[in-house]
Amino acid sequence: MEVYQKTIQLPAFKRGFHLVTRKIETAIPELRNFKSGIAHVFIQHTSASLSINENADPTVRMDFESHFNQMVPENAPYYKHNYEGPDDMPAHIKASLLGSSVSLPVTDGTFNVGTWQGIYLCEHRDYASSRRLVLTIMGEYY
Numbered sequence: 001m002e003v004y005q006k007t008i009q010l011p012a013f014k015r016g017f018h019l020v021t022r023k024i025e026t027a028i029p030e031l032r033n034f035k036s037g038i039a040h041v042f043i044q045h046t047s048a049s050l051s052i053n054e055n056a057d058p059t060v061r062m063d064f065e066s067h068f069n070q071m072v073p074e075n076a077p078y079y080k081h082n083y084e085g086p087d088d089m090p091a092h093i094k095a096s097l098l099g100s101s102v103s104l105p106v107t108d109g110t111f112n113v114g115t116w117q118g119i120y121l122c123e124h125r126d127y128a129s130s131r132r133l134v135l136t137i138m139g140e141y142y
Contacts, residue, residue: 001037008135015124036139039105052118092124
């Protein structure tokens, strides 16, 4: 079994759910060297998250943002952690709900996901900076 690991930097995105599958694939051309395996994508931040979902209809990403803003509102009176603004604590809660990593099967040098699946960067802050991802691929080389 071979293991490959790389840290990449995604540009800053506005608050919302952003399809980043192609950016990740472009950043790791080494993916093509794997016949089969698993790719693990981990975000090194506590106010953004990753998810796998609909990759074609952008209204799905808009609905995700609307739903999470209703489910985890800003300025809840019981929040104590608000040093970085009203979006700070909700961003941490949203990131915990969605998670800090995704795993994808690798087959014949590509992510083996469904036709309508893609990787989302879920940006929960109003004014976020760029985000670091650690990409780890484990599997069988060609």
